[in-house]
Amino acid sequence: MRTTRRDLIRIGALAAAAATLPGFAANPAPVARAGKPLRILILGGTGFTGPFQVAYALARGHQVTLFNRGKRPSPEWPGEVEQLHGDRNAGDLSALKGRTWDVCIDNPTSLPFWVRDAGQVLAGNVGHYLFISTISVYADGSRPGITEDAPLAAYKGADAMAETQQTLMADIENLYGALKALSEAEARKQFGDAVTIVRPGYIVGPRDETDRFTYWPHRVAQGGEVLVPGDGKDPIQVIDGRDLGEWMIRLAEARTFGTFNAVGPREPLLMDAMLEASKRVTGSAASFTHVSPAFVEEKQIELPIWVPRDQGPYGGYGQVSNARAVAAGLTFRPLDTTISELLAWLASQPAERQAKLRAGISREKEAELLKAWHALPKPAA
Template sequence: MGEQDPFLLRGPVGKAPASLNILILGGTGFTGPEQVEYALARGHRVTLFNRNKTRPGFFRGKVAEELVGDLNNDTSALKGRSFDVVLDNPTTFPAWVRNAAKYLSGNVKHYIFQSTTSVYSDQSIIGLDENSPVAQLPADVDPYTLDPQHASRYYGALKVKAEQEVAKQYAGIWTVVRPCLIVGPLDRTDRFTYWPARIDAGGEILAPDKPDDPCQFIDVRDLAEFSVRLAEARAFGTYNVIGPEKPLTIAEMLYGVKAVSATPGRFTWVPWEFLQEQKLRPWRDIPVWQPPYGRTAGYQRRSAAKAIAAGLTFRSLADTAKTTLDWHRTRPQAEQEATLRGAVNGLDMKREAEVLAAWHAKAKNG
């Protein structure tokens, strides 16, 4: 069975009060497929616009149309089209917003842009909300001519510029959603998937720093459904889309993931100071986790109060963990092995064993 069937199909979903004509920019990556399935289940008409390179034909026969183009240099397929709502998932550069607006501005009633909580300039602040200061590009960097290879360096600031371009092109009819770490099935970045995969492999598992360190993430299905419901409600403005609803510690997350695997395993908590000595990197080598002090003190303690008041709902950790693990087990064997090598994100199991051995030796010797 393909990944679409078991990991995108939902139980009964009530129909929306009115059917919307929705354009999804992208639609076949990570968030997009979840939006498509939920929007269709709610009774909406869905059109996709993308390069037809990621999962081509993934929704053939289900969506109304699949338009082919490129936000970077060819949006002509959008000419003469009109939509009730646009869901813009892939855009990083403001030029992409402008290129699409060449044909969409004046022809859509609502534009919903997926940004990121990485827009905030000071991640040491606890309780960052939608009004917190955002990152700025250096004065000598032009976001409209910047070489795409430098996108990761200025990611947050570029998203800010894209948000500003959205507000300019779609004045009064825009919504910005700022998700934190997006997790769940179909995520090949392994930024969360690493943990279900690693825990399911069993044995001694390196756990970061202290059990009560905070962590935040949002299930991709919760993000997708919230985006569609914002469209149905014509809710404008900016929303931090962050989960879970109540504070969660890294220990609660790890043991929650462990609960969905039958493989025996145990966690060994290793202080951040020692992990630094071993040159391990938060987020990259140790997914999800960031040091809860210093410049990242607020990274896992941002506020989603506004989105919750607007109807953001959350799946259980057990649901997220089990569905992610079930999906991971369907990946090609080479991808599963790459996850345990930390090929994309996460820690190679051999390196993990070395660090654990070094930690035990240090603890033994005092």
């Protein structure tokens, strides 16, 4: 089955619940010190992108405080990090009271009342609030070139402030984007103009526990005939979690306010180009068999990342404009680097983790589908 808006928003909502990985490798490249050290509060910080924010902030000479429930074992930080604990579900932010920071980065929030409660404690005590949102806030994902000024999803429930994680998960298709949009509005209400809204799409690279992007280079590395949806010309937008996390620290340093689509790469990336990069990095001799979107739909094939560019209301999700973010300093490491370091990270995980990816189809299912595709009558050349 092709990726749908429901898949996109479900994965985005669950990203905050991804398990923390044991150990942490700091960015090996030298990082210049910032001109002015900041006191940075990170809400969350131990999930996917948070550790990259922490490592980069420390390398830049900033002081870092984390606030979370303390349910996950923290990575080995490459420097001193203050840890504060509380439970935003229960409204327990007492550890933040009476404290001041230059910057607050809010990573895991999908509920407006979380932003409201944070504002009630932090407004006036932080000089800059950065909120990670999502491209799922847009009301219409069908058109390419979606900018930050496009209309947002409308909330149709009774009371947005009464929504909880339980109610969100029970109706995620209708609630996720709308509640993120209302969370953005609440951020501006609580913190005024000193707000930065960052809207990523697919976040990929080392530490990615979803395996959405990982499926493709991992599958290509295995070689053989690879089933590929579409004609290879469908656009794909991904951003390395390190590029996202490090850019957010630079936004904080520059006090850059506003709203930004944090999608990559800088230039358009098509499905076949991503697959060829995977071949190049892995040295694989894999071959690619393209199957039609109609075949994918008929056989209900669950393949991640791919969104057909010209079918249904989801094609725009691979064609969101990142011009504003690029102008604000968002940079992208080479796709080959992301692929190679992602596979290296996966190879460092326990054998049982590597044995069964959490997205994509099995080799057995793929072989069955390829046989069915090849058995179909093909139009005469």
